[in-house]
Amino acid sequence: MTGGIGAAIWQGATVLIGGALLGLVYKGIDRKLAARMQARIGPPLRQPFFDVVKLLAKENVVPDHAIAWLFNGAPVVSLAAVSSLLFYLPLGGFAPLLGGHGDLVLVIYLLAVPAIAMMVGGFAAASPYASVGAQREMVMLMSYEFPLVIALVSIAWRLSTILPEASVFSLSVLAANPLWDWVGPLGAVGLVLLALALLVVTPAELSKIPFDIPEAETEIAGGLLAEYSGRNLALFYLADAVKTVAMAALLVALFFPYGLADRLWLSGPLAGLVDVAFFLIKVLVVVFFSVIVVRVGFARLKIDQAARLFWIPVTGISLVGMVLLILDRVA
Amino acid sequence: MRRLPRSFKRALWVYHVATGSCNGCDIEIVAALTPRYDAERFGIMLTGTPRHADVLLVTGPVTRPMRERLIRIYDQTPDPKAVVVVGGCGSTGGVFYDSYNVRGPVDAVVPVAVYVPGCPCRPEAILDGVVKAAVELEKLERSEVSA
Amino acid sequence: MIFVTLVRQLLDRPATNPFPTRHMPRSIIRLLERARRGKGAIHPPVPVPAGMRGKLVYDRDKCIGCQLCVRVCPARVIEFRSEQKKIRMHVARCTFCSQCVDACPVAALATSREFLLADTDRRSRNLIVE
Amino acid sequence: MNNESQKITTPRQGKTYTIPIGPVHPALKEPIEFSFELDGERIVGVDIRPGYAHRGIEFMGMKRNLIQVLYLSERICGICSISHPLALTQAVENAAGIEVPPRAQYIRTIIGELERIQSHLLWAGVAAHELGFDTLLHLTWKVREKVMDLLEDLTGNRVDYAIPIFGGVRRDIPAAKGDLAHAVLRYYRDLLQGLMDAFLEDKSVEMRTRHVGALSRGDALRLCAVGPTARAAGVEKDVRQDMPYFAYADLEVRAITPRDFEQEPVGDVFDTIIVRLLEVAQSIEIVERALCEMPEGELVSIPKVAALLSFLKKAEGEGIGRHEAPRGEVFHYVRLEAGIEEPIVWKVKAPTYSNLMAWVPKFMGAEVADIPIIAASIDPCMCCMDRVHVADRSGRASIRMKEELIRLSREKTRRILG
Amino acid sequence: MNALSVHAPVLLVATPLLAAFVVPLVAKLGSTVRNAVVGVFTLLTASLAGLVAANVLAGSGAPSVYVFGANPLNLTLPSGMHVPIRILFEVDGMSAFMILITALVAVAATLYSFSYFKEHSGGEMYYPLLFLLLAAIFGMEETGDLFNFFVFLEIAGIAACGLIGFRPWRGRSQEAAFKTMALYTLSGLFVLIALGLLYGQHGGLNIAYLSSRVGAGMLDLVALGLLVVALGTKAGVAPMHMWALDAYGEAPAPISAVLVASSQASLYGLFRVLFTLFGAAVSVAALGWFLIALSVLTLFVGVTMALLQKDIKRLIAYGAVSQIGYMLLGVGVGFTTSGSRPAYGFVAMQGGIFHMVNDAACIGLLFLAAGAVHRASGTRDLNRMGGLGHDMKWTAALFAIGALALAGVPPFNGFSSKLLIYESSFAASPILAAIAILSSILLLAVFMKVFQAAFLGPRLLENVREASRGMLVSMLMLAVVVVVFGLFPGFFVDKLVTPAAKALWLGRDAYVRAVLGG
Amino acid sequence: MTPEALLSTFREAFGEKILSTRTVTHSVGRERHAVHNVWIEMGRETLHDAVAHLTSFSHLHLSVISGDDLGEAIAFNYHFAVGFGERFGEVVLTIRVVVPKGDLRLPTLTDLIPGALTSEREKQEFFGVVVEGIPDPRHLFLPQEATFHPWRKDEAAAIGRETRHLVDWETPHE
Ligand code: SF4
Numbered sequence A: 001m002t003g004g005i006g007a008a009i010w011q012g013a014t015v016l017i018g019g020a021l022l023g024l025v026y027k028g029i030d031r032k033l034a035a036r037m038q039a040r041i042g043p044p045l046r047q048p049f050f051d052v053v054k055l056l057a058k059e060n061v062v063p064d065h066a067i068a069w070l071f072n073g074a075p076v077v078s079l080a081a082v083s084s085l086l087f088y089l090p091l092g093g094f095a096p097l098l099g100g101h102g103d104l105v106l107v108i109y110l111l112a113v114p115a116i117a118m119m120v121g122g123f124a125a126a127s128p129y130a131s132v133g134a135q136r137e138m139v140m141l142m143s144y145e146f147p148l149v150i151a152l153v154s155i156a157w158r159l160s161t162i163l164p165e166a167s168v169f170s171l172s173v174l175a176a177n178p179l180w181d182w183v184g185p186l187g188a189v190g191l192v193l194l195a196l197a198l199l200v201v202t203p204a205e206l207s208k209i210p211f212d213i214p215e216a217e218t219e220i221a222g223g224l225l226a227e228y229s230g231r232n233l234a235l236f237y238l239a240d241a242v243k244t245v246a247m248a249a250l251l252v253a254l255f256f257p258y259g260l261a262d263r264l265w266l267s268g269p270l271a272g273l274v275d276v277a278f279f280l281i282k283v284l285v286v287v288f289f290s291v292i293v294v295r296v297g298f299a300r301l302k303i304d305q306a307a308r309l310f311w312i313p314v315t316g317i318s319l320v321g322m323v324l325l326i327l328d329r330v331a
Numbered sequence B: 001m002r003r004l005p006r007s008f009k010r011a012l013w014v015y016h017v018a019t020g021s022c023n024g025c026d027i028e029i030v031a032a033l034t035p036r037y038d039a040e041r042f043g044i045m046l047t048g049t050p051r052h053a054d055v056l057l058v059t060g061p062v063t064r065p066m067r068e069r070l071i072r073i074y075d076q077t078p079d080p081k082a083v084v085v086v087g088g089c090g091s092t093g094g095v096f097y098d099s100y101n102v103r104g105p106v107d108a109v110v111p112v113a114v115y116v117p118g119c120p121c122r123p124e125a126i127l128d129g130v131v132k133a134a135v136e137l138e139k140l141e142r143s144e145v146s147a
Numbered sequence C: 001m002i003f004v005t006l007v008r009q010l011l012d013r014p015a016t017n018p019f020p021t022r023h024m025p026r027s028i029i030r031l032l033e034r035a036r037r038g039k040g041a042i043h044p045p046v047p048v049p050a051g052m053r054g055k056l057v058y059d060r061d062k063c064i065g066c067q068l069c070v071r072v073c074p075a076r077v078i079e080f081r082s083e084q085k086k087i088r089m090h091v092a093r094c095t096f097c098s099q100c101v102d103a104c105p106v107a108a109l110a111t112s113r114e115f116l117l118a119d120t121d122r123r124s125r126n127l128i129v130e
Numbered sequence D: 001m002n003n004e005s006q007k008i009t010t011p012r013q014g015k016t017y018t019i020p021i022g023p024v025h026p027a028l029k030e031p032i033e034f035s036f037e038l039d040g041e042r043i044v045g046v047d048i049r050p051g052y053a054h055r056g057i058e059f060m061g062m063k064r065n066l067i068q069v070l071y072l073s074e075r076i077c078g079i080c081s082i083s084h085p086l087a088l089t090q091a092v093e094n095a096a097g098i099e100v101p102p103r104a105q106y107i108r109t110i111i112g113e114l115e116r117i118q119s120h121l122l123w124a125g126v127a128a129h130e131l132g133f134d135t136l137l138h139l140t141w142k143v144r145e146k147v148m149d150l151l152e153d154l155t156g157n158r159v160d161y162a163i164p165i166f167g168g169v170r171r172d173i174p175a176a177k178g179d180l181a182h183a184v185l186r187y188y189r190d191l192l193q194g195l196m197d198a199f200l201e202d203k204s205v206e207m208r209t210r211h212v213g214a215l216s217r218g219d220a221l222r223l224c225a226v227g228p229t230a231r232a233a234g235v236e237k238d239v240r241q242d243m244p245y246f247a248y249a250d251l252e253v254r255a256i257t258p259r260d261f262e263q264e265p266v267g268d269v270f271d272t273i274i275v276r277l278l279e280v281a282q283s284i285e286i287v288e289r290a291l292c293e294m295p296e297g298e299l300v301s302i303p304k305v306a307a308l309l310s311f312l313k314k315a316e317g318e319g320i321g322r323h324e325a326p327r328g329e330v331f332h333y334v335r336l337e338a339g340i341e342e343p344i345v346w347k348v349k350a351p352t353y354s355n356l357m358a359w360v361p362k363f364m365g366a367e368v369a370d371i372p373i374i375a376a377s378i379d380p381c382m383c384c385m386d387r388v389h390v391a392d393r394s395g396r397a398s399i400r401m402k403e404e405l406i407r408l409s410r411e412k413t414r415r416i417l418g
Numbered sequence E: 001m002n003a004l005s006v007h008a009p010v011l012l013v014a015t016p017l018l019a020a021f022v023v024p025l026v027a028k029l030g031s032t033v034r035n036a037v038v039g040v041f042t043l044l045t046a047s048l049a050g051l052v053a054a055n056v057l058a059g060s061g062a063p064s065v066y067v068f069g070a071n072p073l074n075l076t077l078p079s080g081m082h083v084p085i086r087i088l089f090e091v092d093g094m095s096a097f098m099i100l101i102t103a104l105v106a107v108a109a110t111l112y113s114f115s116y117f118k119e120h121s122g123g124e125m126y127y128p129l130l131f132l133l134l135a136a137i138f139g140m141e142e143t144g145d146l147f148n149f150f151v152f153l154e155i156a157g158i159a160a161c162g163l164i165g166f167r168p169w170r171g172r173s174q175e176a177a178f179k180t181m182a183l184y185t186l187s188g189l190f191v192l193i194a195l196g197l198l199y200g201q202h203g204g205l206n207i208a209y210l211s212s213r214v215g216a217g218m219l220d221l222v223a224l225g226l227l228v229v230a231l232g233t234k235a236g237v238a239p240m241h242m243w244a245l246d247a248y249g250e251a252p253a254p255i256s257a258v259l260v261a262s263s264q265a266s267l268y269g270l271f272r273v274l275f276t277l278f279g280a281a282v283s284v285a286a287l288g289w290f291l292i293a294l295s296v297l298t299l300f301v302g303v304t305m306a307l308l309q310k311d312i313k314r315l316i317a318y319g320a321v322s323q324i325g326y327m328l329l330g331v332g333v334g335f336t337t338s339g340s341r342p343a344y345g346f347v348a349m350q351g352g353i354f355h356m357v358n359d360a361a362c363i364g365l366l367f368l369a370a371g372a373v374h375r376a377s378g379t380r381d382l383n384r385m386g387g388l389g390h391d392m393k394w395t396a397a398l399f400a401i402g403a404l405a406l407a408g409v410p411p412f413n414g415f416s417s418k419l420l421i422y423e424s425s426f427a428a429s430p431i432l433a434a435i436a437i438l439s440s441i442l443l444l445a446v447f448m449k450v451f452q453a454a455f456l457g458p459r460l461l462e463n464v465r466e467a468s469r470g471m472l473v474s475m476l477m478l479a480v481v482v483v484v485f486g487l488f489p490g491f492f493v494d495k496l497v498t499p500a501a502k503a504l505w506l507g508r509d510a511y512v513r514a515v516l517g518g
Numbered sequence F: 001m002t003p004e005a006l007l008s009t010f011r012e013a014f015g016e017k018i019l020s021t022r023t024v025t026h027s028v029g030r031e032r033h034a035v036h037n038v039w040i041e042m043g044r045e046t047l048h049d050a051v052a053h054l055t056s057f058s059h060l061h062l063s064v065i066s067g068d069d070l071g072e073a074i075a076f077n078y079h080f081a082v083g084f085g086e087r088f089g090e091v092v093l094t095i096r097v098v099v100p101k102g103d104l105r106l107p108t109l110t111d112l113i114p115g116a117l118t119s120e121r122e123k124q125e126f127f128g129v130v131v132e133g134i135p136d137p138r139h140l141f142l143p144q145e146a147t148f149h150p151w152r153k154d155e156a157a158a159i160g161r162e163t164r165h166l167v168d169w170e171t172p173h174e
C-alpha cells in the first residue's frame, strides 16, 4: 500500500517537474524559432531557465494598494492549476495519472483557472493597467471558450454514439479511441474543422499574439502582469510555459493520439521511448503552427475584433464541425 | 544577504526611460534589439514596466519634470538592479549643459553603474555597455548582495 | 505573403552579427581575460567605415594652444589648461562632430574609429584625452 | 471646425471621465502626457501636455555661437537628425547672404533623402510594434541597417551626421561611394514591393489601421498639418514641391498622397502607411538622379572655420530656412546682428509642433486600444517640439487616474459583454 | 423516542408553526431572550427534519405515510373507502432530500439574521413570518395531498411576501413584495382551478389516488398545464421569472436564501406533479423536451441578464434563476432519455436533483455574503463599491467559494452536480451539453466581475468593517457544505441523491401503493 | 502666386495701413529659379483683416509665429505659406507686427485658422502677450501659475537663476 502511494508520488513528481522542464524547453524553442523567423540569432535554448532563476532571485514587490493575499495567491493557483492539468492528459504512450470519469470537463476548467487567477491577481494589484488587462482577459475567456467547448463536446458525443458503454467524458478514453477510425468522410471533415477551430483557440488560451490583448505591452504596459515581479512573476512565467505544453498535448490527445511504436512493431522500453519522442514531436508541431507561426505572423487584434473572431467565424466553424459529426452518425 | 545566481546576468530585462533625450540614442536602443544586433541573444528583453526590469536604460540629460519620474521608476524597480546611461548627454549633460530646464546628468539623480558615451551610441556600443554591466554583476556574483 | 518571408528567414542564416559573443557566456570576465591573452574569443563588431568619427586623438606636441577648438566645440568637451597652453578633452561629453578637428589650424586633432567606450566611471582615464 | 479646437478647451458636460496616459508609457518612446476624456470607451476629448522632454534648446542656442548652435540643432532630435541643421543652415545663409556651391546642395539633398528612407522605415517598424506586430519591426529594421551603413560611410556616423556647415557641406561623395550608394538603392528598389505587401496586404494590419485615426482634408488644412499626416489626408503640401531648394529645384518632386496608390485619401493610419512607403520609393528615385546629375565643384564657400566664425559675427539680417523633413516641414527663423556671435532670435518649428492639433480630430471617436497607433501615426518627436515646462504638476492626477481607469474598464467590459 | 420518530413528520410542520406564535410573545422580553427562543426552535426544527429524513433514508427512500388522526397512523384507506379522505403526509426519498435542504438553509439564515438585524428592531414580525414560511415549505414537501399542498403554497406565499416587504422604509421592497404577491395570487388561482378540474373529474385530491386515475383526457391535460405554469412561475422558471428577481433582490439577505428553498419547494411540487401524478399518463419524451426548452431559456435568460446587472443582489438573483435551469435541464433530459438511453437518463436525474442542494448551498452563501457586503458598504451598486477585500478578507473568500461553486468550478459542489448534467445531457443532444458548460463559464466570468468590482481594486470606501462573527459562521456553514459536497460527491450522491432520484424516477408505483395498497 | 501679385492685392486692400514691404528673392537650382520671401509690416489692428483677406483667395498655412524682443517692443512675425500645392507655387509671407511692451495685445487668428492655436498659446506664455479672443487661454507648455516669460530678454536674470551649468570640469561636481 505504502509502495503504491510512494510510486504515485514519484510519478506525480516526475510529471510535475518534467512538465515544468518541458514547458521551459518548448518556450526556449519558441523563442529561438521566432527569432530565426525574424532573421535573428535569438536567445539560447536554455534562456527560459535563466529567466526563471533570475526572477527567483529578484525582489518580490507587493504594491501598496494590492490585496496581498490574493496578489500572492494568484500565481500559485495559476501554476497549480496548469500543473494538475498534466495529471489528466495522456502524455506520450502513458495513460494519464489521474482522471477517468469526467476529466474532460475538468480540463476545460483547469485551462480557464490560470486565466482567472491572473485576472484576480491583476485586479488585486489595483493598478489601472492590470485592471484593464484583467477586463480584457475576461472578455477573451468568454470568447474562446465557445468553440473549445463545442469541439470537445462534439467529439465526446460522437464517440458515445459509437461506444455507448464507454465513459466518453474522459480524455484517456478519447485518446484511446481516436474518432478517425470510426467516422465516415463527413465526420472526417467535421473533425478537421474542429481541429482547425482549436488551433485558433490555442493562441488565445495561451495569450499569445494576436490574442495577447490582456498583456499588450504597447497599450497597457504588460497589463495583468504589470505589477508582478520576482517570485510571483516566475510562477506566472512557469505556468505559461506549462500551459503551452498542456494545451498542445490536449490537441494531440484529441486529434492525433496515435503512437508510433506499435506501427513499427516495437515493444518494451524502446517502444516507450519511441512513443515519448513521437509525442514530443507532435506537441512541437502543434506549438509551432498554432503558437510560433501565428504570433510571429500577425498583428495584435483589438479586443472587440478578437471577441468577434471567436464568436462568429471560429464558433461557426466548430458548429459546422458538430453538425457534420451529427450528420455522419445519421448517414 | 544572499548570492546572486550565476545566470542572473544572462537574463537581463531592461526598461527604457527617456528623460529628455534627443531620440538619437533611443532609436539606437531599438536598433540594438533588431536583427543586426539582436540583444535578445544575451537574454536581454525590453519590458513594459519597471517592475519586471533588472536594468534601466536611461537616455537624456534629465529634464526638470522627468527628474521626479526617474526617481519613482528607479524605486519601482525591484532589487537587484542596475542603471546604464546610454549617451553622452545622459552621462554628462553633453550639449545641453546650460539650460534652465535640465537637472541632470543622470548620476545626479540616481546611482549609475555604467556610462556609455557616444552621441548617439552605436547599437554595439550599447551592447558593450550592457556587457560591462554584466561584468559588474559577475563581480557581485562572487560576493554577497544585500536584498 | 509574409509567411513566405518567415519561412525563408527561418532557413537562412540570421542577419545578426554576433558581437562580442553569440550568447552571454557563463563567465564574461573569463572570456574577456582569454581574449586579452590573444585567444581570439571575441567576435568583432560590424566593420566601421574609414571615415567613422570615433574617440578623438590628440597630438599634444603639434598643438599651439590657439583655442579654436575650444571655441567651436558645442559640448564643452575641451578644457584649456592655460599654464601649459595645452588642452584636455573629456570624451564622455563629446558629440563626435569632429568640428574641432576641422577647426584646428595645425591638425593636432583627429578622430579614431574607436567607439566602444562604455565605462563604469565617466571620468576614467579612458575617457580623458590630453 | 471651431468645434474641434473647442473640444480640447471646454470640458464637456455629462457622463464622461478623464484618463491621463504618460509621460512614461511603453507606447511612448519619448515622454509626453495625454489626457483623454472618454465616454464609455470612445474618446470624446483629448488634452495634450508636452513639455517633459523640453531642454530649452532655443534658449541655449541664443547663448552660443552659430557653429555650436549647428550641432545643438542636430540634437534637437535624433530621428531624422539632418533636418534641423539643413533648415538652420539655410536660414543663416539667407540671413548672412552666403552662397552654397551646387555640389554641396546636391550632397545635402542626397543625405536628406537617405535620411527620409531611414526615417520612414524606422517609423514603419515602430508602427508595427505599436500594433503588436514585432516581426514587421524586425523586418523593416533589418533592411533599414543597409541605409544606416551607407549613411555612416558617407558621413562618419549613423545618426547626427554633422555634414552640413554654413556655406556648404563638410564631406564629399566621391565616385566610389556614389557607386556604393547606387547599389544600396537598387537593394531597396527590389525590396520595396515586398515591404508594401507586408504592410498593405496584411489583413491584421488593415484591421488595426483602416478607418483608425482619420483626418479629413479640411481639418488637415485648417489645423495646419504638415508632412505625411497632411498628405495622407489629401493635402498636396510638400516644401520640396511648393518652394524647392537645394537640388529639389532641378529634380521634379511631387507631393505624394494616397491617390498615387489609387485610393481616395481619408487620412487614417493606413493612408499614412501608404504615403510613407511611396515616399521611400520617391526618395530612392531622387537620390539616384541626384547622384547622377551631381555637378563637380567646391564643397563649401568659406572653408576655414575661423574665417567662417568671423564672417558670421559680422553678418546682419534675418532669414528663414525650411526643409521638408520626413515628418513634414521644419522651419527655422534666425536674426543676426553684426558684432554679436550669437543669434539674436532663433525660432525652431518642428513638424510635430504643427501636427499637434491634428491629433485631436484623429483621436476623436477612437477607442482606447487605438491610442498607441494613432499617437504614432503622426510620427511624433516630442524632443524637438517640447518647450519650457517648469514645474511638475502630476502627483494628484496619477492618483485619480487609477480609480478612473478602473471604472472605465468596468464600463467597457460591460459594454462588450452586453 | 419511538413516538417522536413516528410523529416527526407532523412535528416538523408543527414546531415552526408553534414558534411563529411563541416568538412574538417572548419578543417583549428583549432581543436576547427572543434570539434564544428562536435559536432553540430552529435547532428543534432542524433536528426533526434530520429525523424525518433519516427515517425515510433508512428505508432507502421508500415512501412512508402519516395519516392525520388515523389509527394506525399509516392507515390510509379506512375500511371500505377507495379514496383516501384524511389529510396525509407521504414522505419519500425526494421529500426527505428537500426537507434536508430546507433545514440547512433555515439554520444558516436564522443564525445570520441574529447579527444582521442587530441594529434595527422589528424582529417581532420577522421571525414569526420566517417560521411560518418554513412551516409552509416543510408542509409542501411532506404532504401527499394536492389540496394541502395548495394551502401550504398559499401560506408560504403570504409569509414570503411579508418578508420581502419586510423593510417598510424602502420603497423598492414594498414594490417587490407587491409584485410577488400579485404573481403568487395568480399562480395560486391557477393551482386552485387545476385542483377543481381534477377534483371534479376524479373526486379526490390525494396524489397517489389521482395518479392512479388521471389519463390523457382533455381536462386532465388542462389541469397539468395550469399546474406546470403555476409551479414553474413560483419556482422562477423563465419566462415567468420576473418576480424572483425583485423578490431575491429586495428581500433581506437571509430571506433571499430562504426564498431559494421556497422556490425549490415549488420546483419539487412541479416534479411531483410531472413524475408522480402524471408520470403514467402522458408522453414522457415530449414532456422532457418541453422541460429542456424551458431549461435552456432559463439558463439563457439567467446568464445573459446577470451580465448586465449592476446591483449585486439582483445579479445573484439572475444567477439563481440560471441554476433553476440546470435542475430543469437534468430532469428534462431524464424524461427524454428515460426510454431511449435510460442509463444516461438516470444520471441526468441525479444531476438535476443533486444540483438542488448544491444550488441552495452556494446561492444561499452568495446571498448571505452579498448581504454582508451591502451592510458594510451601504450600497448594492457594484460601480460604487470596490476594494472591500482589503477589509473583508473572510467575506471575500467565502463569496469566492460560493461564486466558484456556482460557476461549477472544481473542486466545489457545483462542479459535481453539473458534471452529471453535462455528461448525460449530451445524450439528448451534444448542443445541450455545450450550452450547459458555456453557461457555467459565462457565469464564471460574471462572478469574476462581481468579485472584482466589490472586493478588488483600491479601497474606495472608508471605515469598512468585516462582517460580524455570526454572519461569518452561518456563511461558513454553507461554505463547508459547498466544499464537502464538492470533495466527496460520490458519498452524497449514493446516500441522498440516488434515493431521491429513484423515488421520482421509478417510485411512482411505490408511492401509489403506499397509499392505495395492493 | 507671384510676390508682385500678392503685394498688389494687399496694397489694394489695405493701402496706407501697410507700413513697409520687402521681397527677398533667392535663386535655386541650375536654372536659377527664383523663390520669394515676402515681408510685410502692419499694425496689429490690420492683422486680422489681412489674414482674412489672405484666406479669401488661398489656402493658408501658418508655419509658426516667431517673436523678437526688441527692447521697448516685441516684434511678432507671422510666417505663412501661401499658394502651396504646385511646384514653385508657394511664397513665404511674413507679416510683422510690432507691439509695444506697455500694451502687449494681439488679436487671435483661430477663428480664421484654428491651427494657429498652438503658436498663439506659446506666444502668450513665452512673451507675456495677451492674445485677445483666444479660445483656450491656458498655458500649453508652462504650468498655469507660471509668471515669467522665458524669451523676454528683460527677464534674463530670473531665468539665469534656474539655469544649471553641467560642465563638471568647470564647476566641480558637488
Ligand atoms: S547622447 Fe546625443 S544622441 Fe544620445 S540622446 Fe543625447 S544628445 Fe541625443
Ligand code: SF4
Binding pocket: C056, C072, C073, C074, C075, C076, C077, C078, C089, C093, C094, C095, C096, C097, C098, C099, C100, C101
Ligand atoms: S568632436 Fe565635437 S564635441 Fe567632440 S570635442 Fe570635438 S568639437 Fe567638441
Ligand code: SF4
Binding pocket: C062, C063, C064, C065, C066, C067, C068, C069, C070, C087, C103, C104, C105, C106, C107, C108, C109
Ligand atoms: S585647435 Fe588645435 S592647436 Fe588649437 S588648441 Fe585646439 S588642438 Fe590645440
Ligand code: SF4
Binding pocket: D027, D028, D029, D030, D126, D375, D376, D379, D380, D381, D382
Ligand atoms: S516618436 Fe515614435 S517611437 Fe518615439 S514615442 Fe513617438 S511614436 Fe513612439
Ligand code: SF4
Binding pocket: D053, D054, D055, D056, D057, D058, D059, D076, D348, D383, D384, D385, D386, D387, D388
Ligand atoms: S522646443 Fe525643442 S528646440 Fe525648442 S527650445 Fe525646446 S527643446 Fe529646444
Ligand code: SF4
Binding pocket: D076, D077, D078, D079, D080, D081, D082, D083, D084, D325, D326, D327, D328, D330, D350, D351, D381, D384
Ligand atoms: S523632423 Fe522630426 S525626426 Fe526629423 S530631425 Fe526634425 S524633429 Fe527630428
Ligand code: SF4
Binding pocket: C105, D304, D305, D306, D307
Ligand atoms: S587665421 Fe584662422 S583661418 Fe586663417 S589660417 Fe589661421 S586658423 Fe585658419
Ligand code: SF4
Binding pocket: B023, D076, D077, D078, D079, D080, D327, D350, D351, D352, D353, D379, D380, D381, D382, D383, D384, D385, D386
Ligand atoms: S518630430 Fe520633433 S521631437 Fe520628434 S524628432 Fe523631429 S524634431 Fe524631434
